[in-house]
Amino acid sequence: MDTPEDIQFANTLRVLNASASSIPPGLSARVFQASVVHLPNQEIAGRIGSRTSFQWKAAAAILILVGGSILAWQTSSARDRSTCDDRSLALVLEASASSSGDENFIGLASAQGAGFDDLDFEMRSILPAGQAGR
Amino acid sequence: MQDSDDEEFDREFLARAAKGDAVAWRVVVEYWSPRIFRYLRSNTRNEELAEEITQSVFCTIARKLADYVEQGHFESWIFRIAINRLRDEMRRRKLHARPMDSDIMADIAPQKVAEETAAPEELRALRDAMDQLPDLDREIIDLRHQGGMTFQQIAVLLAEPMGTLLARHHRAIRKLRDLMRRHMGDSA
Numbered sequence: 001m002d003t004p005e006d007i008q009f010a011n012t013l014r015v016l017n018a019s020a021s022s023i024p025p026g027l028s029a030r031v032f033q034a035s036v037v038h039l040p041n042q043e044i045a046g047r048i049g050s051r052t053s054f055q056w057k058a059a060a061a062i063l064i065l066v067g068g069s070i071l072a073w074q075t076s077s078a079r080d081r082s083t084c085d086d087r088s089l090a091l092v093l094e095a096s097a098s099s100s101g102d103e104n105f106i107g108l109a110s111a112q113g114a115g116f117d118d119l120d121f122e123m124r125s126i127l128p129a130g131q132a133g134r
Numbered sequence: 135m136q137d138s139d140d141e142e143f144d145r146e147f148l149a150r151a152a153k154g155d156a157v158a159w160r161v162v163v164e165y166w167s168p169r170i171f172r173y174l175r176s177n178t179r180n181e182e183l184a185e186e187i188t189q190s191v192f193c194t195i196a197r198k199l200a201d202y203v204e205q206g207h208f209e210s211w212i213f214r215i216a217i218n219r220l221r222d223e224m225r226r227r228k229l230h231a232r233p234m235d236s237d238i239m240a241d242i243a244p245q246k247v248a249e250e251t252a253a254p255e256e257l258r259a260l261r262d263a264m265d266q267l268p269d270l271d272r273e274i275i276d277l278r279h280q281g282g283m284t285f286q287q288i289a290v291l292l293a294e295p296m297g298t299l300l301a302r303h304h305r306a307i308r309k310l311r312d313l314m315r316r317h318m319g320d321s322a
Contacts, residue, residue, distance in 0.1 A: 009307060009310075009311050010278075010279065010307060013260065013275075013279050013307075013310070023168045023171060023172070024171075024181060024185065027167060027168065027171055027185060027188070028160075028163050028164045028167050028168070030185070030189065031163050031167045031185075031188055031189050031192050032159065032160050032163045032164075032192075034189040034192065034193060035159070035163065035189065035192035035193045035195070035196045036156050036159055036160075036196065037196075038193050038196035038197045039151060039152075039154050039155075039156065039159055039196045039199065040152060040153070040154055040196075040199060040200035041153060041154020
């Protein structure tokens with residue numbers, strides 16, 4: 001369809017354009033660098049990397065939560081026990097201060113809900129050696 | 135332009151690149167990026183912008199490569215992406231562009247001015263003539279002579295019947311030749 005003249009002109013056009021169509025140095029390398037990370041498996045590798053990282057973070061978070069819960073639970077029970085012990089101790093001290101008789105001591109402590117085992121322990125740990133057995 | 139060897143080349147390296155083979159991807163980039171860049175630079179007349187769009191085109195290709203089935207249409211595909219990117223960019227720039235005095239433009243584009251003065255007279259005439267062509271004619275000329283595409287590929291790419299495309303190209307070349315002659319005659 002093109003006449004020989006047209007073809008010759010098209011060639012001239014190509015030559016002229018080619019003369020001004022030098023490629024900037026490093027173009028392909030820069031294009032490669034910018035695009036290679038988007039290749040399918042490179043992205044999958046990236047996603048696996050982030051998933052692993054996410055899994056580690058999630059596992060660490062769960063561990064912290066579980067650890068925190070256990071610690072909180074233990075602290076809470078210790079506090080409860082400590083409150084009970086403190087109360088028993090206060091009762092024992094109060095009883096020993098207000099009464100010199102074992103009956104009053106045991107009666108008062110029992111009235112506050114302390115068990116005999118508690119009382120035995122408290123008495124042994126507080127009263128001087130020999131007195132607890134009276 | 136593309137013969138069976140080229141298609142085989144595309145098929146092999148694209149398949150490998152689609153599996154994440156960076157070496158194969160480098161071969162694809164080295165083969166195609168100069169053509170895409172030349173086509174874009176011819177349109178934008180701006181080397182940096184042409185490179186920016188070229189990078190964007192190859193990022194898109196890399197992302198979509200896994201879903202691409204090579205059937206000898208890679209050339210059309212890559213040029214279609216390049217054309218779409220170019221149009222988007224031109225539209226965006228037109229939206230943000232402000233009318234400027236040509237002297238100011240000359241001041242802020244010393245590289246272009248230097249290139250223009252260094253270029254042969256015919257090249258300047260050619261650029262001026264290209265600027266006067268309708269968009270579609272210029273696109274056909276650029277795809278054929280800068281992008282190095284076959285008429286068949288251009289026909290697929292632009293969704294034009296082959297006969298129409300050849301006729302357009304013929305008319306565009308004639309128009310270009312007349313414009314260049316006029317320009318050279320004026321400047322002589």
